[in-house]
Every structure is written in structure tokens, then in C-alpha cells.
Amino acid sequence: MNKEKSSFRYRAAKDWKRNRSLYLLVLPVLIFYIMFHYKPMYGAIIAFKDYTPRLGVNGSPWVGLENFNRFFKSIYFVRLIKNTILLSLYNLIFGFPAPIILALLLNEVRSKKFKSVAQTITYLPHFISLIVVTGMLTNFAMTSGLFNDIIVMLGGSRSALLQNPKLYRTIYVASSVWQEIGWSSIIYLSALAGVDSQLYEAAQIDGAGKWKQLLNVTMPAIAPTIIIMLILKIGGLMNMGYEKTILLYNPATYDTADIISSYVYRVGLLEQDWSYSTAIGLFNSVINFGLLIFANRLSKRYSETSLW
Amino acid sequence: MKRSKKLVSLMLAAATASMALAGCGSKTADTTATTAGGGAATEAQTEAGTKEAAAEFSYPMASGDKLTYWCELTSTVAANYANLGDTPFAKEWAKDTGVDVEYQHPPVGQTKQQFGLIMADGNLPDMMEYSWTADYPGGPEKAIKDGVIISLNDVFQKYCPNILKYLEENPDIDKMIKTDEGHYYVFPFIRGDEKLCNTIGLMLREDWLKELNMDVPTTIDEWHDVLTAFKEKKGATAPYTFEYTNPQYLDSNPFLFAFNSSRGFYLGDDGKAHFGAVEEGYKQYLTTMAQWYKEGLIDPDLASMGSDQVAAKMTNGQSGASMGQAGSRMGTWISAAVKTTPEYMLKAAPSPSLEKGARPEFGWIELPFSGRASVAITTSCKDVERAARLLDFAYGEAGHMMFNFGVEGESYTMENGYPTYTDLIMKNPDGLPVSQSMAAWFRGCYNGPLVQDVRYLEQYYTMDSQKETPEVWGAHNGKKHIMLPVTPTSDESKEFSTIMNEINTYRDEMTLKFIFGTESLDNFDTYVTNIKNMNLEEALDIENAALDRYNSR
Structure with a gap:
């Protein structure tokens, strides 16, 4: 009798009775993930097949690792990996701290009006369509464009900025930071709002200045948020979308601009080579998965926060 | 408390994992149920x-x-x-x-x-x-x-x-x-x-030519002189520009044809398929373009030029020569520009040759x-x-x-x-x-x-400079060299496209580097060797086999 009580079935049934409404609450979310994220994973099998739509996922012939081999053997393999890693690393290094700093700065602003105006201005670019942003960038970067006007004002000379492979990453990352800084700072601002003001008072009484308060009260308070965001970011590190790249690059900048996803777009989607693009996508996801676990381990070791 | 924290963490983990996999997931969705109804x-x-x-x-x-x-x-x-x-x-x-x-x-x-x-x-x-x-x-x-x-x-x-x-x-x-x-x-x-197959070609400012007392250029050397004059006397900052981002214009590039070459496959005098971008003619073309680029005769923003930017430069006097269709480009630019510059007029220029008076062997013509x-x-x-x-x-x-x-x-x-x-x-x-x-x-x-029906085109072209374009742009033997619409067999086609994808990417990249001077033309031989190492021969064999099959249809 006792044994039965501790069995999983029994406990599950009991839990179900007790928390029925909670289970119902989580059900739609579960269904969403199963339908749109777990079920499609089954389609990843075509990475090992020579997929033809009319034959279907099951009917297409099995080719094993051929698609992967093709990618590894490609003369662009090393360059694609390098460009993807570097670009996303720069994006992380510059793009990750920027919204935190902005949030900390905004948090110190006393004038409510100024704060809300600044907030609105910084997060507005997030709502501009990518195609408009890249269109502006392309025009600004031309020899007769705004960026060159500024360079000339500062004593430089005109050049086509987007044709220079050395400048590509700077333009790409800087524009990403500009576009997302305000939007990404919202989550930190809300974390900051949750910090107990009594802590600040106590710190003040202990003689801590603004800087000490920041280091010893604010930072520890929002650290869990920062770490979770960082882990999520690292998990998606290799997930560079192709949209911005294909809108900004040209053959002259392939050297630094061509990344895995833009290559998949050119070779896989435009040529309708689904198996090949899925193989590359899967390869990318496996790396991402590894990165995620790695980041989580690291965070577990050096702080108390981790995803699992 | 501990429990709920764990739950949150778990959900976050699930979200991240699925985010990571979404890259391949979204592409492969909706692939089932395809076999019915055949x-x-x-x-x-x-x-x-x-x-x-x-x-x-x-x-x-x-x-x-x-x-x-x-x-x-x-x-x-x-x-x-x-x-x-x-x-x-x-x-x-x-x-x-x-x-x-x-x-x-x-x-x-x-x-x-x-x-x-x-x-x-x-x-x-x-x-x-x-x-x-x-x-x-x-x-x-x-x-x-x-x-x-x-x-x-x-x-x-x-x-x-x-x-x-x-x-x-x-x-x-x-x-x-x-x-x-x-x-x-x-x-x-x-x-x-x-006439309907000759719809793309070179054009330049007729009013500038008149003012400078110059003729419509027909050779590469004459083009050099005209573009230099546009730059020095008319203040054009990008004397020659065109929509480099549109592959159609790269395929129909008259300056490349002048050197008896093409960027892709063409039909040689021996009746076989050849790949132009590894031949001597292509090198000469690159050398000339690199020279022009250095002298400021070609748009410095070439690689990122889309139709809007070209239209702007062609109508505001930054550029004096370009290429494109007689209708959607020449006609549109003229009607837009005459509003501010009444004397503005464009004139079609023939596919250029190297020697004065010689009929160019190559040139752009579309297949029927x-x-x-x-x-x-x-x-x-x-x-x-x-x-x-x-x-x-x-x-x-x-x-x-x-x-x-x-x-x-x-x-x-x-x-x-x-x-x-x-x-x-x-x-x-x-x-x-x-x-x-x-x-x-x-x-x-x-x-x-x-x-x-050609009678549509005759009426669609309303301006004199448009009407003469089919004659002017068709003055070459390009018809002999245009690649026929051959098809590789389904077995070969995958290999063919894999090879050509790599080669084309490399060619496009190096072409710009050679023109911009970031890569010295002394390295042209290395470039050719690299392309050959990407199995160009195999692709040529496939193309030629397809050509044989086409001829025996």
C-alpha cells in the first residue's frame, strides 16, 4: 500500500487533482511548443536525405551525411564559420552591455520628463523595418552620403564605406546596437524598478556614494536578469539572421560579410536545395546547443544563477 | 519558491532550445502530405x-x-x-x-x-x-x-x-x-x-556630347575619352554608372563583350561551351575597368548601386553614361530629367569594339x-x-x-x-x-x-532616341555566341549547380576586388587556377554534354 502511494502514477494523479487549474493554464503554451517547435524538428531528418517535395519527407532517398560533407568540403566553410562567429561575438560584446548601461543611466535620471523622452527616442528605431534601416545605411555609406559628409568634416576623405570589407562589421554591429539599445534596456529597467529602495537608504546610511551604491546594491540586484539574458544570448549566438546581411553586403564585402545563414539563403533557398540548407541549419543548431550548455555550466560555476 | 524558480528555468530552457532549433525547423515545416493528388x-x-x-x-x-x-x-x-x-x-x-x-x-x-x-x-x-x-x-x-x-x-x-x-x-x-x-x-x-531581343544597351548624355563636340563612342578608347571629358569638363563624379546589384546587367555588360568574353558560359567558334571569366579577354576587361576606376571614370559606389541610386545619378548630372532598357531606364530618365534640365537627352551607343569600325563579335541579345x-x-x-x-x-x-x-x-x-x-x-x-x-x-x-509582337515595341518607344535602340544595340554578332537554353540531366544538375555556385561566388568577389584595385591583376593566374580547382572542367563537360543533347534534339 505504502509503495503504491509513492509511485509516480499516484503522485501525478494527486498533483493533477490539487493543481488542475495550473496544469490547464500551462496547456496552451505546451501545445504551442509541441506544434511549432518540437513537431517541426522531425522535418530536420531531411538533412540526411535527398529531399524532393513530391516524394515527401519519408519517401525521399536516404543519403546519410552527404549534405554535411558537401558543406564541410566547401571552400567557403572556414570563412563562413569565422565570419559568423566574429560577427556575433562583436554583436555580443558591444550589443550586450549597451542596454544595461543605458538602463543604469536612465535609472539615475531624476527628471521624469527627460527620462521618458530619452526612453522613447532610444527605443523607436526598434520599430523601423529592417529594410528601411539598411536602405538608409546604404545611402548614408555612399561616397556622397551622410557618413562621408561627416568624415570629410572631420578631415577625412570620401570612400564607399560599404564596399570596404574592413568596415563592414563595424557598420553592421553599430547599427544593430543603435537599433536595439532602447528596446533591450526595457527588461533591465523593469528589473531596476524592482529593487527595494530601503536597500539604497541603508547603503546611504553606511556612507556609500552613488558609485558604491551602483556596485553593491544595483548590480547584485539585477545580476540574475543579466545572467539569464546573457545565457539566452549565447545560446542564440550562431543564430545570425540572413536578412540584414543580404541587404547590406555585396560581393566586394563577402570576405567579412558572408555568414552561414546568408550562404544558406543563396545556395539553399534560392536554389531550392532544401536538404542542404537543412543540414547547415542543423549543424548550426547543434553548435548553438553546445554553446548554451557551455554558458549555463559557466554561470552555474561562477554564480548561483542558471537555467537548469 | 524554489519550485517555481525551477519551473521558470525549465520553461526558459525549453524556449531557448526551441529557438536554437527554429533555424532548421521553420524551413522544414509543412512538408508532409505532398504525395496525394498526383x-x-x-x-x-x-x-x-x-x-x-x-x-x-x-x-x-x-x-x-x-x-x-x-x-x-x-x-x-x-x-x-x-x-x-x-x-x-x-x-x-x-x-x-x-x-x-x-x-x-x-x-x-x-x-x-x-x-x-x-x-x-x-x-x-x-x-x-x-x-x-x-x-x-x-x-x-x-x-x-x-x-x-x-x-x-x-x-x-x-x-x-x-x-x-x-x-x-x-x-x-x-x-x-x-x-x-x-x-x-x-x-x-x-x-x-x-528587335524585341535587343532591349538592353549603353546610353549616354547626347546634350553633353554636343556641348563637348564629341561623337558617340564606338570603341573602348573613345569611351575612355568621353568619360574623361564628362568627368573633367562636366563635373560628373561618377561618369559611368549602372545597376551592379542586378544580375541581368552583369550578364549583358557591353564593356565586357568588347573583349570577346562573357562572365558565364558562351558558345565559342568551335561550337562548344566556354567559360568566359577565366579567359584572357576577361583579364583585359578587368585591367581596363581597374584603370577606369582608378581614374574616377566609374562610379565609386558601383557595388551597391540599385535602380533608384542609378536613376538619381543619371538625372542629376552626377553620371553621364549608363546601361539599361530603352523603356524602363532610358525613357524614364529622360522624362524625369527634362523637368529640371530641358536640354537633357540620352543617346544609345553601340556595343563597343576594340578597333574602330570593326563589327563587335560579342554583344548582348536575348534568346527568343x-x-x-x-x-x-x-x-x-x-x-x-x-x-x-x-x-x-x-x-x-x-x-x-x-x-x-x-x-x-x-x-x-x-x-x-x-x-x-x-x-x-x-x-x-x-x-x-x-x-x-x-x-x-x-x-x-x-x-x-x-x-x-514587335508592333507593340514600335509604339511603346515614343522618343527618337528610344526608337533607334534596337538597331544600335543589335549591331554585333552576339547571336552566334549566346548560350542556348540547354538543360543538364537531373543527375548532373545538382553537381553542376554545386560547382557553379562556388565558382560564381568566387568570380563575383574577385571581379570587384580586381576592379577596385584591392587585388592586383598580377594575381589573375592564381584566380584562374583557383577556379579550375573548383572543378570548372567538370562543369564544362556537363554543359557541353547538354549542348550535344540540345543539338541532337
Whole structure:
């Protein structure tokens, strides 16, 4: 009798009775993930097949690792990996701290009006369509464009900025930071709002200045948020979308601009080579998965926060 | 507390994992349930075929099921109509043939992606207008084998007297629109006159030439002088510019043709396929361009030039020479620029040569059948006869007029046996540009399953400088060298596209580096070796084998 009580079935049934409404609450979310994220994973099998739509996922012939081999053997393999890693690393290094700093700065602003105006201005670019942003960038970067006007004002000379492979990453990352800084700072601002003001008072009484308060009260308070965001970011590190790249690059900048996803777009989607693009996508996801676990381990070791 | 924290962490983990996998997931979704519906259509086809002999037939047909028709909506139509079915053209076509059609369009600029999705989904429209020859992976024969489209040989015999007659009269076209195995697969878009194939070429500021007392340049050296004069005397900051981001213009680049080369495959004097971008001519071309670039004769922003930027530079005096179509480029630029610069005029320049007076051996000319905008009947089509008769209409006499000129008495009138567009088209009362009013009434002004009539072009070109373009731009022997529409076998096609993808990427990249001077032309030999190491020979073998099969069709 006792044994039965501790069995999983029994406990599950009991839990179900007790928390029925909670289970119902989580059900739609579960269904969403199963339908749109777990079920499609089954389609990843075509990475090992020579997929033809009319034959279907099951009917297409099995080719094993051929698609992967093709990618590894490609003369662009090393360059694609390098460009993807570097670009996303720069994006992380510059793009990750920027919204935190902005949030900390905004948090110190006393004038409510100024704060809300600044907030609105910084997060507005997030709502501009990518195609408009890249269109502006392309025009600004031309020899007769705004960026060159500024360079000339500062004593430089005109050049086509987007044709220079050395400048590509700077333009790409800087524009990403500009576009997302305000939007990404919202989550930190809300974390900051949750910090107990009594802590600040106590710190003040202990003689801590603004800087000490920041280091010893604010930072520890929002650290869990920062770490979770960082882990999520690292998990998606290799997930560079192709949209911005294909809108900004040209053959002259392939050297630094061509990344895995833009290559998949050119070779896989435009040529309708689904198996090949899925193989590359899967390869990318496996790396991402590894990165995620790695980041989580690291965070577990050096702080108390981790995803699992 | 601890428990809820764990739950949150778990959900976050799930979200991240699925985010990481979404990259491959989203592409592979909706791939199931594709095999159904293949067999039924072919049965219907043979059954219907026995009922009626081709000769007794007359339009319009008795009413029946609505057919679905998938095609790109060209920009000149999209400017005024959300669906091709709303245009007077589509209404007239339905009236004349008695066939109701529901049109489906991919989003602008996403034809290929949308096509891929439809293939993956398996729910095919009855008719699909697409470039089946080049853009179906594995080629048209594979499309038939995959059970996507049907072979049209029987269909032509049974229901399509018009197109049969046309093909009988034009055996070279007949050869082009077949697969190597002898299957017809589309109702083709055919340019009915050589003038219609010479629509892209060089042009430059006539008013500047006059002012500088210079002639229209015909050789590379003369071009150098003219561009230098534009730069020094007219203050052009980008004397020569063109839409480098548009592959169409890279394929038709007259300056490259001047060196008897091309960036892709061309037909040599020996009747075999050659790859231009590794040959001596290509090096000479690069050397010249690098020189011009250094001297500031070529647009410094070349690599990122799109149509808007080129239009701006050509109309505001930053540039004096460019290339493009006589209609959508030359005509548009002239009418835009004369508003601010009344003396503004562009003049067509011939495909340049190296020696004065020599007729260039290479030059841009389109094939009468390029494979674009041609309509196949899919295996999902239940009433093949209806679809076939609908499409065959355009190749008959009445259909030809309707597809090229619209409705007599409304969009055109016969004057001395010449179909002349009315003011509805040429001076549209609603203020539509000619290209848009034309596109509303007929398809001959862009493309589609029809034989294009040169009399459309004669009226579409309204300015003198446009009218002379077919002659000027056609003055070369390029016809001998243009690659025929060959198709690799489905086995070879994957290997071929893998090889060519790598080579083309490398070529495009290095070409710009050579021109910009970031890579010295001393390294041209290394570049050639690299391309050869990417298995160019194999690709050439495949191409030549395809060419042999084409010749023996």
C-alpha cells in the first residue's frame, strides 16, 4: 500500500487533482511548443536525405551525411564559420552591455520628463523595418552620403564605406546596437524598478556614494536578469539572421560579410536545395546547443544563477 | 519558491532550445502530405481527350470549373491592381475563352521562395507561370518526373492547334521549348522579333556630347575619352554608372563583350561551351575597368548601386553614361530629367569594339525563348483540356491580337492594317504612365504565355532616341555566341549547380576586388587556377554534354 502511494502514477494523479487549474493554464503554451517547435524538428531528418517535395519527407532517398560533407568540403566553410562567429561575438560584446548601461543611466535620471523622452527616442528605431534601416545605411555609406559628409568634416576623405570589407562589421554591429539599445534596456529597467529602495537608504546610511551604491546594491540586484539574458544570448549566438546581411553586403564585402545563414539563403533557398540548407541549419543548431550548455555550466560555476 | 524558480528555468530552457532549433525547423515545416493528388489528373486528361477532336472546337468554351493560375504580378500591373484578375486584360481573356481563372500571386520579389513553398506544400495551382527551364531544381524533365507538371505532347496534339501550327512554322523555337527527351512542358513566352531581343544597351548624355563636340563612342578608347571629358569638363563624379546589384546587367555588360568574353558560359567558334571569366579577354576587361576606376571614370559606389541610386545619378548630372532598357531606364530618365534640365537627352551607343569600325563579335541579345514566364500545367489540374485551350488561345490569331494589343475599339484600332494604340493607352485619361496603361490591357508589354509582337515595341518607344535602340544595340554578332537554353540531366544538375555556385561566388568577389584595385591583376593566374580547382572542367563537360543533347534534339 505504502509503495503504491509513492509511485509516480499516484503522485501525478494527486498533483493533477490539487493543481488542475495550473496544469490547464500551462496547456496552451505546451501545445504551442509541441506544434511549432518540437513537431517541426522531425522535418530536420531531411538533412540526411535527398529531399524532393513530391516524394515527401519519408519517401525521399536516404543519403546519410552527404549534405554535411558537401558543406564541410566547401571552400567557403572556414570563412563562413569565422565570419559568423566574429560577427556575433562583436554583436555580443558591444550589443550586450549597451542596454544595461543605458538602463543604469536612465535609472539615475531624476527628471521624469527627460527620462521618458530619452526612453522613447532610444527605443523607436526598434520599430523601423529592417529594410528601411539598411536602405538608409546604404545611402548614408555612399561616397556622397551622410557618413562621408561627416568624415570629410572631420578631415577625412570620401570612400564607399560599404564596399570596404574592413568596415563592414563595424557598420553592421553599430547599427544593430543603435537599433536595439532602447528596446533591450526595457527588461533591465523593469528589473531596476524592482529593487527595494530601503536597500539604497541603508547603503546611504553606511556612507556609500552613488558609485558604491551602483556596485553593491544595483548590480547584485539585477545580476540574475543579466545572467539569464546573457545565457539566452549565447545560446542564440550562431543564430545570425540572413536578412540584414543580404541587404547590406555585396560581393566586394563577402570576405567579412558572408555568414552561414546568408550562404544558406543563396545556395539553399534560392536554389531550392532544401536538404542542404537543412543540414547547415542543423549543424548550426547543434553548435548553438553546445554553446548554451557551455554558458549555463559557466554561470552555474561562477554564480548561483542558471537555467537548469 | 524554489519550485517555481525551477519551473521558470525549465520553461526558459525549453524556449531557448526551441529557438536554437527554429533555424532548421521553420524551413522544414509543412512538408508532409505532398504525395496525394498526383494520379487523378492524368486519368482525367486521357478521358477528356477522346471526347472531342481538335478541329471542331470554337471559343468560347462552355462554362465549367474555375481554374487557378499562379504567376508573378509585374510591377506595372501591381501599381494599380492587387490581382491580375481585376485587369481589363484578364476579363477579356475570360470572356473570349469562356474560362474563369482565379489568379494567385507571390509577394513581390519572392517568387522563388514562394514557388519553393508551394512545391513543399504539394497543393499546386492548375497552371503555374515560372521559369521552369532554369529555376526548377533539376530542370524541366525532373519536374515532369517528380510529378509536378505534366508532359504536354499529347495535350498539344489534342487541344492546341494554334501552338502546334506556330511550332511547325518555327522549328528553331520548337527545339528550344522541348526537353532533351522530347517533352514539351510549357506554353512559352516567345519574343516574336529580333528587335524585341535587343532591349538592353549603353546610353549616354547626347546634350553633353554636343556641348563637348564629341561623337558617340564606338570603341573602348573613345569611351575612355568621353568619360574623361564628362568627368573633367562636366563635373560628373561618377561618369559611368549602372545597376551592379542586378544580375541581368552583369550578364549583358557591353564593356565586357568588347573583349570577346562573357562572365558565364558562351558558345565559342568551335561550337562548344566556354567559360568566359577565366579567359584572357576577361583579364583585359578587368585591367581596363581597374584603370577606369582608378581614374574616377566609374562610379565609386558601383557595388551597391540599385535602380533608384542609378536613376538619381543619371538625372542629376552626377553620371553621364549608363546601361539599361530603352523603356524602363532610358525613357524614364529622360522624362524625369527634362523637368529640371530641358536640354537633357540620352543617346544609345553601340556595343563597343576594340578597333574602330570593326563589327563587335560579342554583344548582348536575348534568346527568343529565355524560359521566363512560361506556363506549365500541373498534375493537380483536373480539367487539362480547359487549361490547355485557355493557354492555346494566345497563340492563335485572335488571341495574339488580344495579348499584344488588347481590345479592338478600346485599347487599339486598326489603321491601314496596323494595330494602333488608342489614347486610352498612349495618353491615359487617368494619367497612368504608358507602361501601366499597357500592362492593364494586355500582356505583350511585359511577358507571359504568348508570342510578343514587335508592333507593340514600335509604339511603346515614343522618343527618337528610344526608337533607334534596337538597331544600335543589335549591331554585333552576339547571336552566334549566346548560350542556348540547354538543360543538364537531373543527375548532373545538382553537381553542376554545386560547382557553379562556388565558382560564381568566387568570380563575383574577385571581379570587384580586381576592379577596385584591392587585388592586383598580377594575381589573375592564381584566380584562374583557383577556379579550375573548383572543378570548372567538370562543369564544362556537363554543359557541353547538354549542348550535344540540345543539338541532337
